[in-house]
Amino acid sequence: MLYEIFLAIYLPTITFVVFVLLFGPNEKFRDGFLGDAHEFITSTLWTKLRNLITRVCGESAGKGLGSIGDYLFYSRNPLILIFYLAILFGGMAVFFLYVWPHLEETPTLHPIHLVLIPLCLLFVFSTFLASALTDPGKVTKGNLDRYLKLYPYDYQLFYPYECYTCKFAKPARSKHCRILKCCIAKYDHYCAWLMNSIGEKNYRWFLLYLYSNFLMCVYGTWIIYKILEHQVDASGMFTNTYYDQAGNVVQIGYPYMIRWLLEYFRIPIGLSMMTFLMSIVVFCFICYHLYLISKNITTNESSKFSVLKYYITQKKLEIDNYQKALQSVNQSKNVPKKRSNKKKSSKKKQNQKKKLKNYQKNRNELKKLKKPIITPMDKIVLKLDPENLKSFYNKGFWTNLKQVFFPISIYGTE
Numbered sequence: 001m002l003y004e005i006f007l008a009i010y011l012p013t014i015t016f017v018v019f020v021l022l023f024g025p026n027e028k029f030r031d032g033f034l035g036d037a038h039e040f041i042t043s044t045l046w047t048k049l050r051n052l053i054t055r056v057c058g059e060s061a062g063k064g065l066g067s068i069g070d071y072l073f074y075s076r077n078p079l080i081l082i083f084y085l086a087i088l089f090g091g092m093a094v095f096f097l098y099v100w101p102h103l104e105e106t107p108t109l110h111p112i113h114l115v116l117i118p119l120c121l122l123f124v125f126s127t128f129l130a131s132a133l134t135d136p137g138k139v140t141k142g143n144l145d146r147y148l149k150l151y152p153y154d155y156q157l158f159y160p161y162e163c164y165t166c167k168f169a170k171p172a173r174s175k176h177c178r179i180l181k182c183c184i185a186k187y188d189h190y191c192a193w194l195m196n197s198i199g200e201k202n203y204r205w206f207l208l209y210l211y212s213n214f215l216m217c218v219y220g221t222w223i224i225y226k227i228l229e230h231q232v233d234a235s236g237m238f239t240n241t242y243y244d245q246a247g248n249v250v251q252i253g254y255p256y257m258i259r260w261l262l263e264y265f266r267i268p269i270g271l272s273m274m275t276f277l278m279s280i281v282v283f284c285f286i287c288y289h290l291y292l293i294s295k296n297i298t299t300n301e302s303s304k305f306s307v308l309k310y311y312i313t314q315k316k317l318e319i320d321n322y323q324k325a326l327q328s329v330n331q332s333k334n335v336p337k338k339r340s341n342k343k344k345s346s347k348k349k350q351n352q353k354k355k356l357k358n359y360q361k362n363r364n365e366l367k368k369l370k371k372p373i374i375t376p377m378d379k380i381v382l383k384l385d386p387e388n389l390k391s392f393y394n395k396g397f398w399t400n401l402k403q404v405f406f407p408i409s410i411y412g413t414e
């Protein structure tokens with residue numbers, strides 16, 4: 001029964017939570033279901049729980065839970081890293097206990113896999129350590145000049161100004177990471193799975209880390225599939241002949257095969273389902289990062305672009321509305337002056353009154369709208385087309401990719 005619960009509830013839930021944690025904060029999904037689910041897991045759930053605990057156990061217990069939530073999602077803590085390592089080591093333990101012993105008895109698997117599997121795991125561990133432990137590109141007073149020369153300011157997302165916290169110039173494409181408490185060159189995002197920020201210098205290790213995890217999941221799924229395929233063949237269930245009580249020949253069907261496999265290989269099947277689902281999640285995440293590389297945009301810049309797009313659209317709308325209101329006032333201003341024309345018909349008088357009323361109405365509407373303030377920065381960004389914002393740094397996919405694997409701060413531009 002526990003196994004059925006694992007397959008039906010635990011596995012899809014874990015996959016869903018991982019998917020939401022990875023994609024929820026993304027600007028493409030933020031306003032949709034994934035964004036709402038992320039908001040629920042990282043914020044709403046905690047607020048509701050906190051309110052409940054405060055009502056039941058008192059103010060201090062509620063505050064305690066609130067600080068647990070802050071610790072979990074807004075500080076540098078090892079919990080998500082522990083969650084990842086628990087899945088990784090748990091999966092490896094299950095693999096070596098329940099899958100590895102079948103490798104040698106599976107003739108369809110070449111003995112080379114006995115070497116390739118440990119190599120694949122070594123690949124995962126080395127990329128994990130490289131992305132978690134190497135410098136993401138911390139900007140210090142000592143290397144500031146080098147980072148300032150790395151990229152020019154694009155005057156759409158990046159302007160020359162000082163970091164409020166570090167108190168020195170902020171290089172283009174950098175961001176102050178509030179978790180690591182320093183500016184990071186070509187900042188991508190803070191990765192709770194690695195407990196490190198991802199920036200100019202370790203983005204390459206991060207991509208390889210994603211790739212190694214994807215490879216491990218696909219490879220694991222395939223190995224288990226080959227083993228199960230061989231077990232089914234070796235059982236002879238499809239080649240032997242079976243008779244029912246009336247003496248008729250009965251063919252063994254797939255439902256029986258599945259029941260049989262679940263009876264004898266339930267743990268490898270559970271593991272393969274997990275590796276299969278995770279490979280889909282990681283594959284989507286790799287595709288997203290390849291898309292960002294094709295545009296030479298970091299995750300941080302992608303979210304900044306969506307904020308900028310919203311800002312320009314709103315500002316343009318504000319200016320447009322104000323100008324329309326001003327135009328209406330100017331047009332209705334030309335109310336005919338009162339002439340001492342006694343013969344003026346009452347219809348004309350009525351018309352004039354109507355026009356005056358209209359003019360006053362337009363003036364009141366204009367008063368309601370504040371005159372838009374246009375800062376020098378607005379003058380620059382308002383020239384941009386919000387529907388067609390592009391990265392200033394895009395040099396084409398292959399050059400962008402080369403810059404990821406050979407960071408300019410280490411290897412230079414050539």
Ligand SMILES: [Zn+2]
Binds near residue numbers: 164165166177182
């Ligand atoms: Zn800073």
